Amino acid sequence: MTAVALDGVVKRYGGVTAVDGIDLQVGKGEFLTLLGPSGCGKSTTLQMIAGFVLPSAGRIRIGGRDSTRLPPHRRNVGMVFQNYALFPHMTLADNVAFGLRMRGVAKAERRRRAGEALAVVQLTGLADRYPGQISGGQQQRVALARALVIQPDVLLLDEPFGALDKQLRDRMRIELRDLQRQLGISLIFVTHDQEEALSMSDRIAVLSEGRIRQLGTPDGIYRRPANRFVAEFMGHSNILPARVVEASGDRALVRAGGLLLAVSGRLSAGGDIELMIRPERIGIGPADAGAAIRGRVAGMQYLGASLHYRVVVEGGTELSVVTPDPGEGRRVPGDPVALAIPDGAPFVIGS
Amino acid sequence: MPERGFATPGFLALALFGSLATAFLVLPLAILCVQSFTAESYLSFPPPSFGLRWYRTVLADPEWRQAAQSSLTIAAIVTPLSLVVGTLAALGLDRGPMRGRNVIYGILISPMILPHIVLGLGLFRIALDLEIDDSLWSIVPAHLTITIPFVVISVGASLQSFDVGLEKAAQSLGANRFRALWHITLPIIRPGLVGGGIFAFIMSFDEFIITYFLAVQTRTLPLEIFDSLRYQVSPSIAAVSALTIAASAALTVALILRGQVMAGGRIVQ
Numbered sequence: 285m286t287a288v289a290l291d292g293v294v295k296r297y298g299g300v301t302a303v304d305g306i307d308l309q310v311g312k313g314e315f316l317t318l319l320g321p322s323g324c325g326k327s328t329t330l331q332m333i334a335g336f337v338l339p340s341a342g343r344i345r346i347g348g349r350d351s352t353r354l355p356p357h358r359r360n361v362g363m364v365f366q367n368y369a370l371f372p373h374m375t376l377a378d379n380v381a382f383g384l385r386m387r388g389v390a391k392a393e394r395r396r397r398a399g400e401a402l403a404v405v406q407l408t409g410l411a412d413r414y415p416g417q418i419s420g421g422q423q424q425r426v427a428l429a430r431a432l433v434i435q436p437d438v439l440l441l442d443e444p445f446g447a448l449d450k451q452l453r454d455r456m457r458i459e460l461r462d463l464q465r466q467l468g469i470s471l472i473f474v475t476h477d478q479e480e481a482l483s484m485s486d487r488i489a490v491l492s493e494g495r496i497r498q499l500g501t502p503d504g505i506y507r508r509p510a511n512r513f514v515a516e517f518m519g520h521s522n523i524l525p526a527r528v529v530e531a532s533g534d535r536a537l538v539r540a541g542g543l544l545l546a547v548s549g550r551l552s553a554g555g556d557i558e559l560m561i562r563p564e565r566i567g568i569g570p571a572d573a574g575a576a577i578r579g580r581v582a583g584m585q586y587l588g589a590s591l592h593y594r595v596v597v598e599g600g601t602e603l604s605v606v607t608p609d610p611g612e613g614r615r616v617p618g619d620p621v622a623l624a625i626p627d628g629a630p631f632v633i634g635s
Numbered sequence: 636m637p638e639r640g641f642a643t644p645g646f647l648a649l650a651l652f653g654s655l656a657t658a659f660l661v662l663p664l665a666i667l668c669v670q671s672f673t674a675e676s677y678l679s680f681p682p683p684s685f686g687l688r689w690y691r692t693v694l695a696d697p698e699w700r701q702a703a704q705s706s707l708t709i710a711a712i713v714t715p716l717s718l719v720v721g722t723l724a725a726l727g728l729d730r731g732p733m734r735g736r737n738v739i740y741g742i743l744i745s746p747m748i749l750p751h752i753v754l755g756l757g758l759f760r761i762a763l764d765l766e767i768d769d770s771l772w773s774i775v776p777a778h779l780t781i782t783i784p785f786v787v788i789s790v791g792a793s794l795q796s797f798d799v800g801l802e803k804a805a806q807s808l809g810a811n812r813f814r815a816l817w818h819i820t821l822p823i824i825r826p827g828l829v830g831g832g833i834f835a836f837i838m839s840f841d842e843f844i845i846t847y848f849l850a851v852q853t854r855t856l857p858l859e860i861f862d863s864l865r866y867q868v869s870p871s872i873a874a875v876s877a878l879t880i881a882a883s884a885a886l887t888v889a890l891i892l893r894g895q896v897m898a899g900g901r902i903v904q
Contacts, residue, residue: 334807356806357815369804373822382818383808434808 285312286345287438287470288333293342295328295494302328304494305342310438313468315461317481320491321517326474329491330440333472335359347437357386362431364441368423370415376402376426377411383434401429404463421452428460438470445480457483478518482506490514507562508631515560515633520592522561522603523633528553538630542599543577545625549632558634563604567624568593568615575622579603581615595621664880671873678870689874699875702859709771709855710839713778717835718828720779721786726816728787729794744784754780755848762849769851777849778839785838786831793827833890837883 288310295303303325310316318326331337333344335356344352351359362383371379381389381398389397402408405425415423424444431439441460445453461484464471475481481488482502489499490513498510509515515523526540528551536551537544540559551557571578579597586592591614593605605623615621666680671689673682693699728740746754758780762773797820805815821828843857850858856879863872 334803336803336806355811356803357809357811361807363804363807365800365804367798367800369798369800371801371804371819371823382805382810386805386809386814430804430808 286310287312287314287347288472289343289345290329290333291343291345293329293332293344294340295325295332295337296340301494303332303339306491306494306496308489308496308499310470310472311486312470315464315471315473315484315486317473317475317485317488318491319475319478319481319488319517320497321476324491325494326476326491327442328494330442330472330474333438334361334363334440360434360437362434362436362439364424364427364431364439364444366443366446368415368427368444370423370426370430372415375412375414376407376418379415379426380430380433383430387434397433398429401433402426404432404467405429420448421456424448424456428463432467432469436469438472439464441471441473443475444473445475445477453480460484482518490517492517509560509633512558512560512633520563520604520606522559522563522566524559524561524601526557526559528555528557541601542597543601543625545630546627547630547632548628551632557632559630560633561603561625561630563592563606564590565626565629566603566605567626568595568605568607569622569624571620572622575624577623577625579621579623581617581619581621583617584615593621595623597623667873668877668880671870671877673870673873676870678868678873689870690878693871693874693878696871698854699856699859699871702854702856705853706840706856709774709778710836712771712775713782713839714832714836716775717779717782717786717839718832721783721831721835722790722821722828724783725787725790725794726820728791730799740787743787746780747784751781751844755845758845759848768849769853771853773849774846774853774855777845778842781842781845782835782838785834786828789831789834790824790827793824797824830890833886837886841879841883 286309288308290306290308293303293306294301306325306329308316318329320326328337332339333346335351335354335358339352342352343350346359346361370376371382374382377395377398380401381394384394384397399408399411402411405428407422407425407429410418410422415426418426427444444460445456448456457480463469473481473484482505485502487500488502488505490497490505492513498505498514500508505514506518509518509521512523515521524540524543526538526545528536528538529544530537531551531553534548534550536547536549536553538547538551538557538559539545545559547559569575577597579595581593582596582602583594584591586609589609590606591609593607593615594602595605596602603623670678670680670682672685672687673679674684674686674688675682724743728736728743755777758773758777759768762768762777765773767773801819801823802812802815805819806812810818841857842855843861846853846855846858847861854862856875860872860875863869
């Protein structure tokens with residue numbers, strides 16, 4: 285079953301195309317993230333699903349109903365806004381009950397269900413407070429409860445954690461994911477933060493310039509990016525131009541600068557390709573005469589849990605290498621080191 | 636800049652100037668109020684004896700009562716109409732397209748800058764042609780031209796700080812545009828509505844020049860005060876003036892308090 289289906293959705297503003305033909309299906313109970321840099325069209329897409337922006341072309345189905353031209357209040361969609369948009373003149377209970385009130389639910393029933401929703405987000409006891417009297421994290425939860433209580437066909441969240449500090453953001457991530465699983469909600473989450481996307485989603489759609497660049501599971505997108513944009517957007521990566529030296533079947537040997545690497549993929553000898561190697565897949569150790577790849581540390585960044593090295597290898601190629609901090613025996617700039625790139629680490633992203 | 640406190644010569648001079656200016660504004664009113672309590676049949680300051688004689692006279696006089704009643708009636712019709720029209724105009728300006736916004740805004744509030752004598756003359760011409768002079772049908776619209784700008788400005792200012800996202804949130808929760816406006820926007824911009832409404836009421840209640848052009852039989856309080864000044868200077872005018880000042884002062888106090896009442900624990904954000 286699909287909760288939401290976008291079919292060739294386009295949004296043009298004058299001569300500018302904000303969303304350029306998006307096809308997307310969100311399954312019932314699925315957590316799907318629209319990920320991309322600012323201006324990639326992710327928020328516009330969300331606004332079109334919510335009904336605040338009319339598509340220039342294409343169709344949107346929500347809960348099996350063609351909703352392309354339905355006004356927002358006639359779509360059964362819950363939305364959590366970036367600044368929460370809580371009604372400042374209403375108590376938390378009234379905020380949460382608002383959607384029920386608009387649906388003509390009787391007062392006692394409203395009160396009961398709002399209480400339940402507040403309990404789900406662990407805010408029992410605060411029902412009679414006003415939004416101005418509670419913390420940002422609590423406001424976030426109220427916004428969530430308010431959107432959930434109407435039992436929407438899909439829950440839309442637009443960069444909901446942007447205003448929270450890092451610790452709270454991490455906790456909200458876990459809470460939101462647990463809640464979504466527990467209640468079986470279909471959810472579309474918009475963010476520019478790849479870590480947020482990777483940690484919560486069932487699937488991620490990576491957007492740029494109004495198009496989906498790749499749609500897949502977090503693991504698939506991180507490890508097997510479809511193109512250079514996705515590879516670079518999803519965390520750190522070493523991207524190296526390379527030439528195929530030798531190819532047989534779906535294995536090939538390629539040369540990237542001074543490195544000779546084995547990769548998988550059907551390639552033809554002599555062709556130019558691009559390789560991606562994630563920094564954390566590269567091993568770093570003491571210089572060893574027998575090592576295949578030798579280099580020299582050009583710089584080191586201390587990140588607490590991990591160390592981020594820049595290593596210049598023979599032939600002048602610079603590689604990023606991330607390792608857990610060993611505590612002792614950190615390399616310092618100038619140290620000769622040996623690198624190990626295991627089989628499967630280099631991934632062909634373009635040829 | 637070093638901290639210098641308030642005891643500098645410059646500050647003291649400013650304080651003196653401010654006090655004098657305030658006294659200049661307030662003293663005539665104060666003198667008038669004191670005079671209104673005279674027990675004599677003529678105006679003098681200070682009055683040789685005090686009493687409520689003239690208040691009794693004024694409140695019992697059918698002409699004054701009639702005038703007060705028509706002023707209140709007009710203001711009571713003008714105020715809600717100004718609120719409706721002015722709020723809709725402010726919303727339109729706030730939400731509508733950018734193009735032409737300043738022009739429309741300028742036209743809407745122009746009666747505030749235009750000399751009332753010119754405005755009155757123009758309205759008089761139109762009212763004559765339509766044969767609606769000397770009736771509520773001309774006086775109420777005439778008052779609206781000068782009261783609506785106050786509502787547009789007051790409500791417009793409230794809308795500036797209003798987060799349109801709240802209306803969107805309401806819509807996503809199932810409210811159509813009208814219900815979003817009714818349940819969310821209007822309650823939140825209430826300080827602007829109350830302020831605009833009080834201004835509109837006072838402006839209409841006090842309005843003299845334009846009404847003077849249009850009214851013949853109709854007597855409003857300002858017209859009655861003016862007429863009675865022309866023929867006689869009795870302490871009853873002081874009493875009427877004192878009552879008007881008291882009413883305006885009460886509304887002004889309400890205007891100042893409304894901000895604090897609204898801020899009391901609720902709209903904090």
